[in-house]
Amino acid sequence: MYALYYWPTIQGRGEFVRLALEEAAAPYRDVARESGRGAGVPALLHFLQGRAVERPPFAPPFLVAGRLIVGQTANILQFLGPRHALAPHSASGRLWTHELQLTIADLVAEVHDTHHPVAVSLYYQEQKKEARRKAADFLKNRVTKYLGYFEKILSNVRGHHYVLGAKLTYADLSLFQIVAGLSYAFPNTMARASRRFRRLFALHARIQERPRIAAYLASARRIAFNEDGIFRHYPELEGPLRIK
Amino acid sequence: MYALYYWPTIQGRGEFVRLALEEAAAPYRDVARESGRGAGVPALLHFLQGRAVERPPFAPPFLVAGRLIVGQTANILQFLGPRHALAPHSASGRLWTHELQLTIADLVAEVHDTHHPVAVSLYYQEQKKEARRKAADFLKNRVTKYLGYFEKILSNVRGHHYVLGAKLTYADLSLFQIVAGLSYAFPNTMARASRRFRRLFALHARIQERPRIAAYLASARRIAFNEDGIFRHYPELEGPLRIK
Numbered sequence: 001m002y003a004l005y006y007w008p009t010i011q012g013r014g015e016f017v018r019l020a021l022e023e024a025a026a027p028y029r030d031v032a033r034e035s036g037r038g039a040g041v042p043a044l045l046h047f048l049q050g051r052a053v054e055r056p057p058f059a060p061p062f063l064v065a066g067r068l069i070v071g072q073t074a075n076i077l078q079f080l081g082p083r084h085a086l087a088p089h090s091a092s093g094r095l096w097t098h099e100l101q102l103t104i105a106d107l108v109a110e111v112h113d114t115h116h117p118v119a120v121s122l123y124y125q126e127q128k129k130e131a132r133r134k135a136a137d138f139l140k141n142r143v144t145k146y147l148g149y150f151e152k153i154l155s156n157v158r159g160h161h162y163v164l165g166a167k168l169t170y171a172d173l174s175l176f177q178i179v180a181g182l183s184y185a186f187p188n189t190m191a192r193a194s195r196r197f198r199r200l201f202a203l204h205a206r207i208q209e210r211p212r213i214a215a216y217l218a219s220a221r222r223i224a225f226n227e228d229g230i231f232r233h234y235p236e237l238e239g240p241l242r243i244k
Numbered sequence: 245m246y247a248l249y250y251w252p253t254i255q256g257r258g259e260f261v262r263l264a265l266e267e268a269a270a271p272y273r274d275v276a277r278e279s280g281r282g283a284g285v286p287a288l289l290h291f292l293q294g295r296a297v298e299r300p301p302f303a304p305p306f307l308v309a310g311r312l313i314v315g316q317t318a319n320i321l322q323f324l325g326p327r328h329a330l331a332p333h334s335a336s337g338r339l340w341t342h343e344l345q346l347t348i349a350d351l352v353a354e355v356h357d358t359h360h361p362v363a364v365s366l367y368y369q370e371q372k373k374e375a376r377r378k379a380a381d382f383l384k385n386r387v388t389k390y391l392g393y394f395e396k397i398l399s400n401v402r403g404h405h406y407v408l409g410a411k412l413t414y415a416d417l418s419l420f421q422i423v424a425g426l427s428y429a430f431p432n433t434m435a436r437a438s439r440r441f442r443r444l445f446a447l448h449a450r451i452q453e454r455p456r457i458a459a460y461l462a463s464a465r466r467i468a469f470n471e472d473g474i475f476r477h478y479p480e481l482e483g484p485l486r487i488k
Contacts, residue, residue, distance in 0.1 A: 058390075117374065137363035
């Protein structure tokens with residue numbers, strides 16, 4: 001039984017871990033979403049404050065597996081991958097999967113910064129002006145670079161369904177979340193992108209239909225996208241629909 | 245013989261890899277700094293453009309080792325660690341080392357954003373106003389949080405010299421670079437921090453004195469800090485010395 005610790009009201013970075021656990025049908029507690037003694041946000045903060053923990057994580061999400069505490073989203077996925085057949089067997093394949101995941105993590109950080117370019121400690125409304133400039137650059141220059149990169153990787157494994165080839169890995173699940181999240185945050189941009197990055201959107205559709213993922217998405221365990229998370233829908237950041 | 249590919253005129257993210265290779269006394273070419281056929285920046289771009297490469301990296305640095313191409317700084321270090329006794333033997337120790345490295349990577353990204361909060365494609369001068377706000381928040385809220393975290397980890401291995409305990413790992417080399425870079429970029433802040441985070445600064449001094457690192461730092465292979473890299477000294481971003 002794993003114990004996942006993440007903020008209880010958002011998908012955030014924790015969602016990349018949840019998707020892997022759900023696809024693996026791995027038993028896990030989502031501790032900060034539970035109530036009672038030893039649960040909820042206080043249980044999460046207990047680890048972060050690091051008293052009586054020799055190797056405290058810097059931030060959520062982190063996963064407790066027996067006596068092991070694993071922090072950093074990509075590191076958690078790297079830990080889970082081989083245990084649940086969500087990573088290749090070869091060392092080179094694992095490095096490549098992890099490399100893709102770290103590039104996904106970079107993209108996630110840039111998405112976050114479209115609404116928080118100045119400070120995580122300030123509200124969006126306090127950095128709205130900077131956010132407009134940041135988001136404009138992100139939509140003009142960055143998102144296409146990232147999506148184009150993943151599309152290219154998918155085209156390199158032509159004839160196969162997943163980013164590593166024939167077999168599903170945690171990187172595919174994370175790419176599903178990227179497409180889902182960006183489509184929520186920037187629907188106009190992604191409507192256009194869907195015609196250009198067909199393999200990536202086909203991957204999203206394929207993951208969405210996997211039985212365990214479909215069941216998860218339909219369950220109360222999947223938190224809805226909202227404006228406290230990483231992928232936020234602020235129409236003013238995307239601007240009007242530009243036909244291109 | 246490894247081949248490292250990174251921008252030739254800055255330390256940047258490539259420096260974390262260079263430090264590991266130097267400490268390991270591993271033979272390597274720093275390809276983009278060489279001239280001639282198959283070298284220089286064109287050789288780097290050849291990989292990035294991804295023609296004839298099935299698994300192209302998204303961005304430098306990347307390391308070529310035989311037929312393997314490994315991208316993403318933390319992933320390269322994870323690859324090099326066990327090969328050169330710069331990572332622990334146990335799986336849990338390796339996960340923890342990598343977790344620390346990913347937190348260092350997050351800090352590096354935040355440092356970069358102090359001078360480029362809006363867009364990597366624009367000059368600093370084009371986002372100076374936003375940079376002032378970003379840097380002020382970084383210096384007020386973020387840098388202390390990160391340095392305090394690493395100081396705490398060092399205090400948890402009390403009696404030992406390195407962040408994992410008795411043995412040096414690549415995370416120690418990266419923490420050296422963090423202290424060196426921040427001290428260049430924000431000298432006043434770091435002068436104050438040196439009194440507060442004594443273990444971290446002692447680690448920096450200890451790494452600096454290791455024979456291979458000392459030889460490297462004194463060599464032409466070590467590029468000087470400059471205002472094209474990640475750690476930039478723009479006095480206006482730090483503001484006047486505030487006695488605290």
